[in-house]
Amino acid sequence: MIFDTAIIGAGPAGMQAACDLRARELSVIVLDEQPAPGGQIWRGVERNCQPGSELAQRLGAEYRQGAGVARSFRACGADYRPLSRVWQIEETGPDATEQCWQVFVIREGQAEVVEARRVLLAIGAQERPVPFPGWTHPGVMTVGAAQIMLKSGGLLPEGPVWICGAGPLPLLYAHQLRKLGGQIAGFLDTAPRDTVRRGLPHLSGALRDWKSLAKGLAWQAGLRAAGLRRETGVRQLRAEGKDRLERIRWETPEGEKTAPAGVLLIHEGLVPSVHPTLSLQCEHTWSDAQQSLRPVLDAWGETTRRGLFVAGDAAGIDGARAALAKGTLAAVGIARSLDVLSEAKAKQARAAGDRALSKARATRPLLDTLYPAPEGKISDDVIVCRCEELTAGQIRAAAGRGSADPNRVKSETRAGMGPCQGRQCGYTVARLIAEAHDMPRAEVGFHNIRPPLKPVSVGELASLGKAKA
């Protein structure tokens, strides 16, 4: 059958959009990689929010809110397909009578094609990859990864853990860890020290959401009260060891320091997941505030390709509450484009959605200013492309050899040709090109994304032919 809408991702934005579209009696299929609804922010929310769960208490009220959304989503009547990996999205050719999208999915080793009139990408974000010496060592992982371990198995790092980076997530995780009895060796804050001076212009706007501000301040106060070792102005982090992490080294304005380490968790903010929109050649724009690309969207969440919508953090990093609002707005836009919602009603619904979104975004300019993407020099020996094991030195050499086109550098070095398709190296490669050619980062762009979006086996590809026959 041809669905009215295929939603990719069952996080806040995807679930909300599914509920809203179903309320307008549109047929909806939701494809998600995870085994249960919630996305990353509300991962495992159904299992963890069983009555009497201590974990649910410690994960906080915003996490528990996800349980209600997941419940509504389960009941909304959308065709929900967990454990489904989307590896290609195509638009039917110009000879088709009606516009239709084909979404290629792998589920349980079988490839299939889902057809839908509209596609909504609610695929969230990933943590910003920031290479440093030793970041490929076992023992080093992201704060987000550690939090996923907590949400999807109730697992805490063993022994004292180092947390290094900047942003709300490391603070939240440190706070959660402490409440659950985990040990923190120290918190290495990489945000520049002149917080107050930079933050001040954005403070009054952020006060519209004083609850979130108060919560952030409470996490920090809690960590201080617990006597946690905290270093600020941290730069030049290094993870050292033979076959795994053994010690870390860092610099502050006061000098170089070192400490033994078993687990190091890092985090430098989030970037939208843009691989599908890049591969579909949608227009993108560079956000200086968030130092990342995002798809260009109209007021209804539609990309520059008609019938393709984006909602949630994939449209720009704004957090879970904003993702719910964006899901609602995209559902309005989709209903309008399918002619089941009049222009007047759509505008009315949009105005309400815009207000909710604006409130949910109130603290964002402050957060973006307080926690900018790190700009420290990446030394030549640092691995940039984790898949192809290429160093910054190799990328720099290639960047200087010819034009400032990331595709040229990709061809010459293979950076971005591994299975991650440049999800880990793309931004760094672009930054090194911008530095080599002394041009603004926004003008460099990103290398072309070649399919598949996620690796499929040749056998799975062949199974598609059989499914079609």
Add this chain to the structure above:
Amino acid sequence: MFRPLPDSSEGPTVTVFVEGQPVEAYVGETAASVLLRHLGTARTTSISESPRAPFCMMGCCFDCLAEIDGKGSTQSCLEPVRDGMTIARQMSARKVVAR
């Protein structure tokens, strides 16, 4: 590298086989998480053969590629544990076995 909360160790478990050894896994965790807890790594790279461990746990770093139920290069962080699942590290480049 990771240990269960008191809650989780009381929760439901399944038995999986990590490189032949039966181990208990918590319902809700992934094969990558089991690898981290028991071996600390998932693979060695195909170029320099250096060890790697799951890094992002959400399907975008591909450092958790492992052999799950005999299928090589599987993103182990996207595989929830199942009873009887076999999990093994993937060492170096894949080997081709002609039948």
Add this chain to the structure above:
Amino acid sequence: MRAGADLIVIGGGLHGLSAALQSARRGLRVVLLEGAFTGRHASGATAAGVRSLARAVEELPLSLEAQAQWEDMTALVGDDCGFHAVGQVQVAMDAEAKARIKARIARLKAAGMHHESWIDPDRLAELVPVMQPGALGAAYVALDGSADPHRTIRAFRAACLEADVEILENRPVTWLGREETHWTVVAGGTSHVAPTIVNAAGAWGRQIARLAGDLLNVGIKNSMMIVTERCEPCLGPVVSAQNRKLSFKQTADGTFLIGGGVQGRLRPDGDSASVDFGALSGAMSTTLALFPWVADLRLVRAWAGMEAATADLLPVIGPSARAPGLIHAFGFSGHGFQLVPSVGRVIADLAETGRTRTDLSAFDPGRLATNRKAA
């Protein structure tokens, strides 16, 4: 306006680079204009097969010359371009294929060409132990092989710069005009003047010809290719099959490249091609029949490369009859990679002296001329 060039090469793919390099080595002052960056399209999307096996007989003189040049590529560009003479086999899967291959080898021998030989199933199994038994034998050329396309682009580019070729990138050609003895070429906002121009614009070759007033009937091919994850080395020769969609090889990186000429889709803008997974999926059957273990390997990337293709699948090489001072070198129809060094030599001959010892009659642009008057 810039002056002073003897030759303008349009197109920074491998054929353009090779023609520019070999012309510059003869003392010509060469400007190369590339619309994007060197090797952006077909040259970067190729499987880089270095193959005389099963080539059209018309191309064989250039092919065998190139075979020898590839053996000593360092002499031409200072790098071996990752070329390995791993051999190429063309498998016969059925009796008809076997008969066709044997007849071809006999024809070649009668014409005095002994590069291809027939090998029986046992020898084939020795050469390709990872292949399923069942094939009836194969045609084999030991001196064929494959190269690293990106390394080849890098080496030709570096050699061009060394030879003082002026390489100008991001210069799509928008206008061509001839006044008496000189061409003016407008590209990316700059104009360039030279008595002779080379059209090595690949998929855009037809448009360049049209700008020069030479209307040629040349189409576009969008052959798809997939590459797998890296594996331990296990496959030496490049494997194809007679009358089947198959081209299978393992690169020096350990990845497997699977091609075979399945066509992707041309995007509506006409400037790029995209992958058609439905078609690709259906075309996996021959590969999986011969190499069933490939089913377990991860496909890491797929792409469709744009390339000019002619009706007779022979390239367009030689002076234009309608536009004096224009030399064509495009339309290789998906199998021009090996010919890069020898065709570059031919173009340098033509650019330097207006003549070449090579018989180009089969590649004559005139055979593709449309009846309409030049614009």
